[in-house]
Amino acid sequence: APAIVWFREDLRLDDNPALAAAVATGRPLVAVYLRDEVSPGVRPLGGAARWWLHQSLTSLAESLAGHGVTLVLRTGPATTEIAQLVRETGAEAVFWNRRYGAAERAVDAELKTGLREDGVEVASFAAALLFEPWTITTGSGTPYSVFTPFWRACLASPPPRAPIDEPDEVTGWDRDVPTDLLADWDLEPTRPDWAAGLREAWQPGEASAHRLLDEFLTDKLAAYDDERDLPAQAATSGLSPHLRWGEISPHRIWAQTDLVRRGAGAREAAGASRFLTELGWREFCYHVLFAAPDLATVNWRRGFDAFPWPPLDEDALAAWQQGRTGIPLVDAGMRELWRTGAMHNRIRMVVASFLTKNLLIDWRKGEQWFWDTLVDADSAANAFNWQWVAGSGADAAPYFRIFNPELQAKKFDPHGEYIRQNVPEYGTDAYPAPIVDLAQTRKAALAAYDVVKRSA
Numbered sequence: 001a002p003a004i005v006w007f008r009e010d011l012r013l014d015d016n017p018a019l020a021a022a023v024a025t026g027r028p029l030v031a032v033y034l035r036d037e038v039s040p041g042v043r044p045l046g047g048a049a050r051w052w053l054h055q056s057l058t059s060l061a062e063s064l065a066g067h068g069v070t071l072v073l074r075t076g077p078a079t080t081e082i083a084q085l086v087r088e089t090g091a092e093a094v095f096w097n098r099r100y101g102a103a104e105r106a107v108d109a110e111l112k113t114g115l116r117e118d119g120v121e122v123a124s125f126a127a128a129l130l131f132e133p134w135t136i137t138t139g140s141g142t143p144y145s146v147f148t149p150f151w152r153a154c155l156a157s158p159p160p161r162a163p164i165d166e167p168d169e170v171t172g173w174d175r176d177v178p179t180d181l182l183a184d185w186d187l188e189p190t191r192p193d194w195a196a197g198l199r200e201a202w203q204p205g206e207a208s209a210h211r212l213l214d215e216f217l218t219d220k221l222a223a224y225d226d227e228r229d230l231p232a233q234a235a236t237s238g239l240s241p242h243l244r245w246g247e248i249s250p251h252r253i254w255a256q257t258d259l260v261r262r263g264a265g266a267r268e269a270a271g272a273s274r275f276l277t278e279l280g281w282r283e284f285c286y287h288v289l290f291a292a293p294d295l296a297t298v299n300w301r302r303g304f305d306a307f308p309w310p311p312l313d314e315d316a317l318a319a320w321q322q323g324r325t326g327i328p329l330v331d332a333g334m335r336e337l338w339r340t341g342a343m344h345n346r347i348r349m350v351v352a353s354f355l356t357k358n359l360l361i362d363w364r365k366g367e368q369w370f371w372d373t374l375v376d377a378d379s380a381a382n383a384f385n386w387q388w389v390a391g392s393g394a395d396a397a398p399y400f401r402i403f404n405p406e407l408q409a410k411k412f413d414p415h416g417e418y419i420r421q422n423v424p425e426y427g428t429d430a431y432p433a434p435i436v437d438l439a440q441t442r443k444a445a446l447a448a449y450d451v452v453k454r455s456a
């Protein structure tokens with residue numbers, strides 16, 4: 001009887017513990033990806049993520065086919081669909097890698113119980129994070145709410161396991177299993193086709209993730225610590241959407257970076273530590289999400305519930321989304337986002353501060369727009385970082401730290417390169433006047449914040 005490997009947010013063959021365990025059983029494999037938009041609480045994917053998923057599944061299916069395994073595609077609630085696949089194939093074992101959202105965990109737990117009652121072997125594995133969220137706790141056993149001690153505790157715990165190589169002796173199950181057609185899932189845009197810029201900027205899939213890591217470690221690591229904040233330089237790894245879909249594992253990144261660090265000079269070593277610390281922020285986002293599952297909708301600091309958001313200004317929100325606020329660095333970022341599905345980290349902070357503080361628009365509106373437009377839209381990192389900028393989150397920037405986009409531009413884009421790359425009409429009459437006065441809106445934001453301070 002076959003073993004089922006259920007692929008979810010781990011669309012890779014390298015360092016895939018569930019796959020490795022299934023192969024080790026010696027059973028023929030059935031590989032499945034399930035499109036589940038109906039299980040309670042599961043958040044539907046945004047547009048850019050759907051585009052990415054389409055390419056990534058195409059790539060995974062090709063890699064699996066190279067091993068003689070067909071990737072079966074199914075649609076529906078996981079608890080019934082996976083159980084159905086078990087019945088159809090007579091599978092006696094099911095393997096998957098863990099997810100960390102509350103809704104997903106509930107689905108997985110219910111399915112696990114049901115299958116085990118039917119005598120099916122089920123095993124789940126740690127694959128997406130270097131440190132399982134519940135294993136890192138403060139002295140009093142609670143989750144961390146501040147990054148620096150969290151990361152210190154991670155570094156003091158047993159190091160991440162070594163990555164597992166892609167299995168070579170894989171046997172696919174030789175019977176036909178009914179499958180959806182990927183094209184019928186309509187994950188890609190048709191009319192209008194807004195994905196041209198995404199296709200130009202990205203190549204989803206495992207092979208390209210490994211290529212990016214190699215390039216980063218060879219060419220960019222030494223300058224990373226100095227240049228990672230400069231949006232006009234391609235100084236960062238570009239790995240976030242690949243990590244989002246698990247096309248590359250953090251264990252593989254950790255191991256390769258560590259290897260380079262050992263043999264390198266001081267600048268590379270500084271770059272490596274900084275890069276691993278950024279991966280640490282990703283871990284921290286999941287740590288916080290695990291303890292606060294409603295992170296995308298509920299203020300992490302509940303005192304922030306008293307924040308007096310004014311009625312939503314739809315025009316201002318639209319100007320922000322479309323990159324026509326008349327604030328060059330903000331518009332450059334928002335247009336980069338729309339065109340490529342990504343935005344430089346420094347600029348994400350600037351546009352998020354501008355939305356929540358200068359426009360006084362609730363961070364949830366920004367979180368939702370990013371969710372729909374980012375190729376790396378991630379349930380932990382997106383919600384965490386929005387709350388971090390808004391001041392309502394864990395280890396958040398103090399509210400009164402309101403980014404001044406003009407000063408930020410002077411500091412991080414001193415020659416205006418990034419702005420001109422993204423806002424070609426900048427400096428001509430065609431470019432709009434600012435929709436708000438930065439100094440006045442800053443004052444209004446501080447006054448609004450006083451309400452929270454008083455109620456806290």
Ligand code: FAD
Pocket residue numbers: 228236237238239240241243244275278279280281282283285343344345346348349352370374376377378379381382383385386389
């Ligand atoms: P690198 O500099 O090469 O960093 C390596 C990896 O570290 C990244 O791929 C990412 O996995 C991780 N990382 C780096 N910075 C952060 C961070 N602040 N928080 C969490 N992980 C981090 N990142 C996402 O992956 N998904 C999101 O949905 C997301 N939304 C964000 C929203 C806002 C408002 C802000 C301010 C930041 C957001 N980030 C998000 C974090 C960060 O901007 C991106 O991870 C980064 O720009 C990705 O580029 P890179 O892979 O080249 O980064």
